[in-house]
Structure formats: structure tokens, C-alpha cells
Amino acid sequence: MTTLLIARDQGYTCHALSFDYGQRQRAELEAARRIAQRYGAAAHKVVRIGLDDIGGSALTDAAIAVPETPTEGIPVTYVPARNTVFLAFALGYAEVLGAFDIFIGVNAVDYSGYPDCRPEYIDAFERLANLATRAGVEGGRFAIHAPLIRLSKAEIIRKGIELGADYSLAVSCYAADAEGRACGKCDACRFRAEGFRAAGVPDPTRYQAGKRVRSRSGRRLPE
Amino acid sequence: MTTLLIARDQGYTCHALSFDYGQRQRAELEAARRIAQRYGAAAHKVVRIGLDDIGGSALTDAAIAVPETPTEGIPVTYVPARNTVFLAFALGYAEVLGAFDIFIGVNAVDYSGYPDCRPEYIDAFERLANLATRAGVEGGRFAIHAPLIRLSKAEIIRKGIELGADYSLAVSCYAADAEGRACGKCDACRFRAEGFRAAGVPDPTRYQAGKRVRSRSGRRLPE
Numbered sequence: 001m002t003t004l005l006i007a008r009d010q011g012y013t014c015h016a017l018s019f020d021y022g023q024r025q026r027a028e029l030e031a032a033r034r035i036a037q038r039y040g041a042a043a044h045k046v047v048r049i050g051l052d053d054i055g056g057s058a059l060t061d062a063a064i065a066v067p068e069t070p071t072e073g074i075p076v077t078y079v080p081a082r083n084t085v086f087l088a089f090a091l092g093y094a095e096v097l098g099a100f101d102i103f104i105g106v107n108a109v110d111y112s113g114y115p116d117c118r119p120e121y122i123d124a125f126e127r128l129a130n131l132a133t134r135a136g137v138e139g140g141r142f143a144i145h146a147p148l149i150r151l152s153k154a155e156i157i158r159k160g161i162e163l164g165a166d167y168s169l170a171v172s173c174y175a176a177d178a179e180g181r182a183c184g185k186c187d188a189c190r191f192r193a194e195g196f197r198a199a200g201v202p203d204p205t206r207y208q209a210g211k212r213v214r215s216r217s218g219r220r221l222p223e
Numbered sequence: 224m225t226t227l228l229i230a231r232d233q234g235y236t237c238h239a240l241s242f243d244y245g246q247r248q249r250a251e252l253e254a255a256r257r258i259a260q261r262y263g264a265a266a267h268k269v270v271r272i273g274l275d276d277i278g279g280s281a282l283t284d285a286a287i288a289v290p291e292t293p294t295e296g297i298p299v300t301y302v303p304a305r306n307t308v309f310l311a312f313a314l315g316y317a318e319v320l321g322a323f324d325i326f327i328g329v330n331a332v333d334y335s336g337y338p339d340c341r342p343e344y345i346d347a348f349e350r351l352a353n354l355a356t357r358a359g360v361e362g363g364r365f366a367i368h369a370p371l372i373r374l375s376k377a378e379i380i381r382k383g384i385e386l387g388a389d390y391s392l393a394v395s396c397y398a399a400d401a402e403g404r405a406c407g408k409c410d411a412c413r414f415r416a417e418g419f420r421a422a423g424v425p426d427p428t429r430y431q432a433g434k435r436v437r438s439r440s441g442r443r444l445p446e
Contacts, residue, residue, distance in 0.1 A: 047277070050270040054312070056319030060260045074357045080294045084355045089277070092304030098277030107335045124354050128347040137338045157408045177415030 001035045003105035003161035006147045008040055008164055015097055016041040017090055021082070022052025022060045025181035031171040039168065047089055056080050059174060066174045068185040074113050075187060077174055083116035086169035087144065088124050092143065095135045102129075103145045110153040122146045131164050131176060153195025177208055178189045184211035224258045224395045225379050226328035229370045229384035231263055239264040240313055244305070245283045250403035254394040261392065262434025270312055279303050279417045284399060289397045291408040297336050298410060300397055306339035310364050310367065317365065318358045325352075331415050333376040345369050347383055376418025384424060389429035400431055407434035 016036040017031055029046055033088035053060040057079040064076055074190050081198065083190035089103045106117040115121060117165045126144040148156050160167065173182035182189050184207050196203035229311040230237050231346065239259040241252055252269055259267035278284040280302040287299055313325045329340040338344060353359035371379050383390065395415045396405035405412050407430050419426035 045276060047273040047405070049272050051312075051315065053268060054271045054316045054319050056315070074360070078357055078359070079315075080318035081311050081355055084311040084314060084351065085308065088304050088307040089274075091307060092274065092279070092302070093277045095303035096277050115357060116355045121351070123352040123356045124347070128307065128344070128351050131341070131344045131347050132304055132339045134301055134303070136337060137297070 001039065001165055002163075004035065004039050004041060004154050005099075005160060005163040007103045007145070012101060012103075014041045015045040015093065015099065017086075018044065018046045018091055019050045019086055019089070020046050020048045021079075021085070024059050024062070024174065025176040027170075027176045027178060028171040029201050031169060031180055035072070035169050037155050038166075039120070039164075045093070048087060049089070051079060051082065051085065054080065054097065058083075066183075066186050068183075070190070072145060074115070076115055077112065077181065077187060081116070083114075083121075084125070085192065087129075091129050091133065091142065095133050098135075100135070100140050100142050102147060103147065105154065106146050107151065107153070109147045109149075109151060110195060111193075112187050117149070119146070119149055119201055122149065136219075152198070153191055154198035156202055157195050157199040166204070167196075168206065172205075179206075180205045182211070183208060224262065224388055224390070225383035225386070226326050226370060227258065227262050227383050228383060228388055230326045230368070232326075233324075234384055235324060235420060236314065238322065238324075240310055240316055241269045243271045243311070244302075244308070245273065245284070245395065247289070248394075250399045250400040250401060252396040254392060254403055258392050261389075262387075268316070268423040269350045273314070274302060274305065274308065277303065280305075289406075289409050291320065291406075293410065293413070294398065297338070300335065300410060301337055304339070306337075306344075307348070310352075313389075314352050314356065314365065317326075318356050320393060321358075323358070323363050323365050324368060325365065326370065328371050329369050329372045330374065330376070333373075333375060333418060335410050335414075338424050340370055340372070342369070345372065375421065376414055377421035380422040380424055389427070390419075391429065393430075404429045404431045405434070406431060421425050 002181040004014055018032040031114040052060045058066045059079050060074040096103055108118050111117055116216045122144050172188045174186040174188050175183040182205050227237055241255040243252055281287040281289045281299040282302050288381045303375040317325055331340050334340055345367050352365040386404050394403045395411045397411050398406040
């Protein structure tokens with residue numbers, strides 16, 4: 001949502017792309033549809049990709065649980081090569097549209113240590129994109145924009161609110177229920193709640209009944 | 224098929240990956256299944272990916288015809304970012320398996336000029352793979368092998384036959400019928416037939432009734 005608002009603010013016509021990749025919760029796809037419509041995307045496409053055929057992640061394999069406490073190293077919610085698959089599709093879609101600017105909302109500050117969220121990864125994909133495509137070979141120049149990559153979660157939230165974001169629409173939780181309500185326990189919930197707290201902004205996240213992110217001292221965070 | 228035989232000959236245990244990407248003909252998926260089984264792949268997975276949701280190619284959009292004569296430049300059978308999507312999935316699958324060697328049968332000699340078949344593209348993907356993944360960050364080293372990339376079609380055919388390939392099993396045609404019989408007119412048919420001719424090897428390709436690749440002078444090629 002924040003990335004869409006930034007791209008729109010920079011004057012881009014936005015063709016939004018979401019992926020139905022067998023993720024554990026699918027409320028984020030419905031949320032993406034509402035967000036694309038609300039914030040003026042020219043189109044929104046949901047592409048089905050069989051990452052669940054491969055498995056290997058808590059997000060795509062029901063047999064692997066989503067951790068409810070922080071873990072050492074890269075967590076089991078890492079989906080092997082996920083952003084590479086996403087960007088490859090985005091590249092194909094851009095080429096079909098005749099577009100050269102691809103935006104992705106990855107973040108390498110308040111994050112879980114996923115390798116495919118780092119600036120050097122984004123740079124390597126941009127280089128690949130210009131070798132991979134007819135449009136690149138024929139003289140076009142693809143750019144991969146990751147406007148959130150060096151921001152803290154608090155900075156992202158402040159930027160989004162400045163551009164009119166209603167974060168109650170956005171689902172971050174890895175284990176959201178069918179209505180998009182958050183578990184309050186996973187990494188994504190923790191980073192998000194800390195972001196609102198650090199930004200000094202009320203957190204509009206809808207939590208599942210009786211669930212809410214607790215602060216580090218074990219107390220529930222204030223509403 | 225040839226790439227599988229080469230990888231097996233080099234001692235690799237092979238987990239074969241095919242893509243149901245909305246391609247015009249699906250006989251190649253059935254052929255891939257038979258080939259994987261016949262030539263000792265340890266596994267064969269067919270992954271569904273929605274490249275037809277994006278379109279933009281004669282291979283994924285029924286409204287764009289497959290050319291029956293050679294065209295200038297990169298032809299309309301080019302599928303935007305196709306090999307990037309394929310390799311991204313292969314990378315994810317390799318990481319789940321704990322494998323580091325990815326084989327792809329691209330060729331940059333007797334080919335249609337697709338940008339994602341060139342050595343510089345393969346090198347850029349290999350670099351990306353090692354930045355994109357947990358396995359790469361944790362000290363593993365992915366290698367993308369493209370053993371056919373600098374061979375002529377005749378050399379590929381000779382190599383395959385030396386390793387026991389039965390090319391009557393392999394479907395190359397962009398517009399094969401449901402039984403895998405070739406159209407004899409598309410680029411893929413032309414390059415394949417020329418390869419058998421140049422290799423001095425009988426061409427076992429099964430053609431649709433009344434169809435057969437014609438030589439440059441317009442005469443039918445000898446059987």
C-alpha cells in the first residue's frame with residue numbers, strides 16, 4: 001500500500017500485481033484488491049503461481065508452523081526464491097505493458113533477515129532484467145524501485161500516512177484469519193506494532209479476538 | 224532430454240521440473256513426463272504458473288499466431304521473462320532440496336534470438352541466485368549449468384544420441400497437436416530438422432499428417 005502511494009505520488013500509472021502462491025492466509029489478496037482500487041491503481045492482477053508445489057516454508061507448507069517468538073537467523077517463514085519469482089513475473093508483465101519501472105515494497109531495516117530484501121539483491125535483479133528481455137536488448141532500461149528498502153517501519157508508516165494511507169486496510173500478519181484479522185504473535189505482527197509505537201501513531205490493525213501484540217515487557221501495547 | 228542425459232552422465236541425481244505456463248500446446252508436458260521416467264530422473268514435478276495471465280506472446284496468447292516463416296529480430300514466440308520465471312522456480316526448488324546445481328537446456332547458437340538464452344544472461348542469473356537465497360547467504364554456491372548453450376543443434380543431437388537419447392520422444396514444436404506431432408513450419412521445427420540434417424542422422428520427429436519441414440529450396444527434406 002505504501003509503495004503504491006509513493007509510486008502514484010511520483011506520477012506513475014500503476015498496474016498492481018499480487019500473487020496467489022499458496023500462502024497460508026489469503027486475506028492479503030482480498031486486502032490488495034481493495035487497496036489497489038481505493039488508491040487508484042489502473043489495474044490489479046492476481047497471478048496464480050505454484051510455490052506451494054515446492055514447499056519448504058512455514059508460509060507455503062501447512063506442516064511447518066509460523067513461529068510465535070523471535071528465532072535466530074533467517075526464519076522458517078522465508079519462502080525460497082519468493083521475491084525472485086515475484087520480480088520475474090513483474091518483469092514479464094512490465095514488458096507486455098511496455099513499462100520499465102517496477103516497484104517492490106521490500107524493506108531491509110526492520111525485517112526478518114530475508115536475503116531477497118537487501119539492496120544488493122535488488123541491484124542484481126535490475127541488472128538481470130536488462131539482459132533477460134527483448135525490451136532491454138532493444139535499448140530500454142528497466143529500473144527496480146524499492147522505495148522502502150532503507151526506511152525503518154516507523155518511517156514507512158509516517159510516509160504512508162502523509163500520503164493518505166489507511167493502514168486498517170492492510171494485512172501484514174502471516175497467520176491472518178479469513179477476515180484479515182491479525183494473530184498478534186508472528187514476526188510480521190511484531191514489526192508492524194513496533195512501527196506504529198515508534199512512529200507515535202495509533203495502530204489501526206484489526207486483531208483476532210483476545211489477541212494483540214504484547215510489548216517486550218510482556219504487557220499489552222496501548223491501543 | 225539432452226540436458227537431463229548430460230547431467231546424469233556427470234553423476235548428478237536429477238529432480239526434473241516442467242512448467243504448465245499456459246503454453247499453446249501441452250503435449251510437451253506429457254513428453255517431459257515420459258522422458259523424465261525413461262532417463263532416470265529421481266523426480267519430475269510440473270508446476271503451474273500463470274504466464275498466460277500476462278500474455279504478450281504467441282505461445283501464451285491464442286490471439287497471436289505462431290509464425291510459419293522466419294521473421295526479423297526477436298519473434299512473437301518470445302515469452303516475456305519466461306526463463307527468468309523458470310529459473311526462479313528452479314532456484315526455489317533447489318533450495319528446498321538442498322541442491323546447488325541447476326541445469327537448463329538453453330541454446331544460443333541455432334536459436335531464435337531470445338535474450339534469455341545467452342551466456343551473459345545465465346551468468347547474471349547465477350550471480351542473482353547467490354544473493355537471493357538463504358542457502359547462498361549461508362555459504363552455499365549455486366551454479367547454473369547450460370551445457371547446450373554454445374553447441375549447434377547438430378552437435379546437441381550427436382551428443383544426445385551418444386548418451387542414448389530417443390528423439391522421437393521429444394516434442395520441440397510450438398504448435399504440436401495433442402499427440403505431440405509437429406507442425407513442420409514453426410521456428411522450433413525448422414531448427415530441429417536442420418539439426419538432424421546437419422548431424423547426418425535420421426530425423427525421428429513425428430509430423431502431423433501431410434506436414435513435414437521443407438528445405439530452403441522448398442523441397443521436402445528426405446526422411
